[in-house]
Amino acid sequence: MSEVTNTKxxxxxxxxxxxxxxxxxxxxxxxxxxxxxxxxxxxxxYAFYDYKPPRSLSQCEFVGLKWFKMLVSNPTQVKQLVQVxxxxxxxxxxxxxxxxxxxxxxxFLNEIKNxxxxxxxxxxxxxxxxxxxxxVFSVAFALFSSNGMVNxxxxxxxxxxxPIKFLDSDSYTYLKMLLWGLWKGLGWGSxxxxxxxxxxxxxxxxxxxxxxxxxxxxILYITIPELLPTFFVMLMMAVSNFLNNGMDQYFVxxxxxxKEHIQVLDLYVYNIGMTGSSYSxxxxxxxxxxxxxxxxLSLCNVVSKLTRGETIV
Amino acid sequence: xxxxxxxxxxxxxxxxxxVSDRVFDVFNYLIFGIFTLICIYPFYYMIxxxxxxxxxxxxxxxxxxxxxxxxxNYKALISLNGLGNAALVSLGKTVIGTVTTVLATAFLGYMxxxxxxxxxxxxxxxxxxxMYFNAGLIPMFITMKTLGLTNTFWVYILPCIxxxxxxxxxxxxxxSLPKSLQEAAEIDGAGVLRRFWQIVLPVCTPILATVAIFxxxxxxxxxxxxxxxxxxxxxxxxQYLLYTYINQASSLASMVKNTGVQGLNAATMAxxxxxxxxxxxxxxxxxxxxxxxYPMFQRFFVKGIMIGSVKG
Numbered sequence: 001m002s003e004v005t006n007t008k009x010x011x012x013x014x015x016x017x018x019x020x021x022x023x024x025x026x027x028x029x030x031x032x033x034x035x036x037x038x039x040x041x042x043x044x045x046y047a048f049y050d051y052k053p054p055r056s057l058s059q060c061e062f063v064g065l066k067w068f069k070m071l072v073s074n075p076t077q078v079k080q081l082v083q084v085x086x087x088x089x090x091x092x093x094x095x096x097x098x099x100x101x102x103x104x105x106x107x108f109l110n111e112i113k114n115x116x117x118x119x120x121x122x123x124x125x126x127x128x129x130x131x132x133x134x135x136v137f138s139v140a141f142a143l144f145s146s147n148g149m150v151n152x153x154x155x156x157x158x159x160x161x162x163p164i165k166f167l168d169s170d171s172y173t174y175l176k177m178l179l180w181g182l183w184k185g186l187g188w189g190s191x192x193x194x195x196x197x198x199x200x201x202x203x204x205x206x207x208x209x210x211x212x213x214x215x216x217x218x219i220l221y222i223t224i225p226e227l228l229p230t231f232f233v234m235l236m237m238a239v240s241n242f243l244n245n246g247m248d249q250y251f252v253x254x255x256x257x258x259k260e261h262i263q264v265l266d267l268y269v270y271n272i273g274m275t276g277s278s279y280s281x282x283x284x285x286x287x288x289x290x291x292x293x294x295x296x297l298s299l300c301n302v303v304s305k306l307t308r309g310e311t312i313v
Numbered sequence: 314x315x316x317x318x319x320x321x322x323x324x325x326x327x328x329x330x331x332v333s334d335r336v337f338d339v340f341n342y343l344i345f346g347i348f349t350l351i352c353i354y355p356f357y358y359m360i361x362x363x364x365x366x367x368x369x370x371x372x373x374x375x376x377x378x379x380x381x382x383x384x385x386n387y388k389a390l391i392s393l394n395g396l397g398n399a400a401l402v403s404l405g406k407t408v409i410g411t412v413t414t415v416l417a418t419a420f421l422g423y424m425x426x427x428x429x430x431x432x433x434x435x436x437x438x439x440x441x442x443x444m445y446f447n448a449g450l451i452p453m454f455i456t457m458k459t460l461g462l463t464n465t466f467w468v469y470i471l472p473c474i475x476x477x478x479x480x481x482x483x484x485x486x487x488x489s490l491p492k493s494l495q496e497a498a499e500i501d502g503a504g505v506l507r508r509f510w511q512i513v514l515p516v517c518t519p520i521l522a523t524v525a526i527f528x529x530x531x532x533x534x535x536x537x538x539x540x541x542x543x544x545x546x547x548x549x550x551x552q553y554l555l556y557t558y559i560n561q562a563s564s565l566a567s568m569v570k571n572t573g574v575q576g577l578n579a580a581t582m583a584x585x586x587x588x589x590x591x592x593x594x595x596x597x598x599x600x601x602x603x604x605x606x607y608p609m610f611q612r613f614f615v616k617g618i619m620i621g622s623v624k625g
């Protein structure tokens with residue numbers, strides 16, 4: 001008896017030490033995760049101080065909720081924040097409204113029976129997704145600046161006398177950003193739907209053909225309904241990222257003319273924090289943003305769970 | 314198979330002759346053709362303008378066919394301050410960043426399948442959950458400063474090593490492999506690291522190729538890291554350098570605009586490199602690696618997104 005328990009103990013002890021050895025193997029990465037994802041959270045306390053960079057935090061004044069109060073009481077600050085929130089909401093809503101386009105792109109591309117043309121389209125419409133926003137801006141600059149290709153062309157044609165200011169003006173900023181986003185992302189966004197279309201059971205189409213369904217009926221009653229679950233997941237992702245437009249796109253297109261309408265939350269945090277040096281205020285804003293984002297994600301998760309029985313996270 | 318079965322149907326050919334179908338087809342081809350052209354043309358435009366005569370280019374005469382072909386613009390880049398250095402930085406961060414993240418992803422994905430690991434589930438969640446929150450720009454900046462990473466090359470590499478989403482992909486992939494593969498090796502006395510190197514890593518190459526491509530493109534294309542953490546010009550990445558060039562060109566262009574006739578003269582007189590020509594040439598250099606490897610990696614991303622969608 002005692003012998004048996006002894007070996008058993010030994011075994012457990014051994015497997016425990018093996019388990020710990022395994023843990024030691026991943027420890028360096030756990031440390032990286034801690035350093036670059038958890039440790040930065042301590043920075044949130046800067047939102048409660050009046051942090052002036054060269055000084056250390058302990059030398060700075062503790063101001064409590066000053067910055068948070070300022071966000072809702074200081075009239076100029078409120079006005080600015082409302083504008084920024086409006087920009088963020090409009091851009092996100094436009095993004096969500098157009099998130100159905102990749103689905104249609106895939107459905108209609110699938111209707112093209114010429115295989116070469118199809119793969120040609122697919123290859124070159126995905127390409128813009130793989131270039132950086134700096135390069136997109138470079139492209140925009142080459143084509144749409146005052147002496148860019150479009151203006152020169154229109155001038156030569158005699159359509160315009162003075163160059164149209166595509167980039168350095170504040171007209172239709174939302175629309176322009178949306179169009180650049182679509183140019184970059186439409187082809188790429190459709191790939192997931194094309195993959196889903198490829199996995200639809202062909203028997204459905206055959207059955208529909210026998211029942212006399214035409215091409216458009218098949219699209220309407222088979223293809224699109226089959227794609228809706230994927231669309232739903234993508235939609236929920238987009239909603240949970242409502243406040244996270246990122247700053248990549250908006251930063252490169254930003255200039256003194258369009259600043260009012262191009263500043264989304266992420267860019268605003270950069271602008272007031274890194275260029276304006278109000279570290280504490282910027283931290284306060286991004287802290288609020290993070291909290292709202294997590295709430296949105298949880299909400300989308302619940303909605304997804306209720307409607308589809310599956311979570312997105 | 315699909316096609317045959319469709320054509321064999323009794324009324325298979327009927328719909329093809331319908332007028333509405335033909336009209337739809339024409340529009341469909343037309344719209345996709347136009348959109349594809351819109352996606353290609355800007356790259357074509359930039360390339361032909363960098364190899365055409367700068368004078369014609371400045372007058373906006375190079376829209377479809379290159380004229381007065383020369384390569385002075387590219388030769389001029391060699392003397393451009395900081396460009397070679399930035400290219401090295403970009404190349405370095407792409408190569409080192411990709412290798413480290415691929416190895417780390419494979420290793421962590423593999424280790425998280427080892428059920429014997431101490432508190433495995435806890436550590437897996439500890440890693441995965443970081444996808445869903447973000448400390449924010451300023452706290453990140455302060456952290457990098459505290460760690461002494463600002464203005465070092467490692468700020469490009471270290472924060473990007475652990476990528477939870479990719480780890481999930483690899484873990485799911487390894488779990489789908491037959492267990493007997495590892496068990497056999499274990500009986501033969503192979504330790505956990507040896508099993509990783511000799512068995513798991515080789516069979517994971519398809520998924521790791523996808524991870525590698527996405528992280529390489531990500532590293533090559535990022536400029537935010539330079540923008541936020543780097544002030545030392547020696548550590549500028551190509552993307553960021555290009556951004557500064559465009560901004561200089563834009564200020565130069567607006568100066569030209571303000572001086573009116575004088576400015577126009579200056580522009581037409583420029584037989585040498587103009588700010589615009591430099592900016593376009595650098596753009597072409599930056600986009601060229603992507604254009605070159607793109608046909609090769611295209612087949613991977615469909616696979617990648619499929620595996621991703623299963624989980625996501």
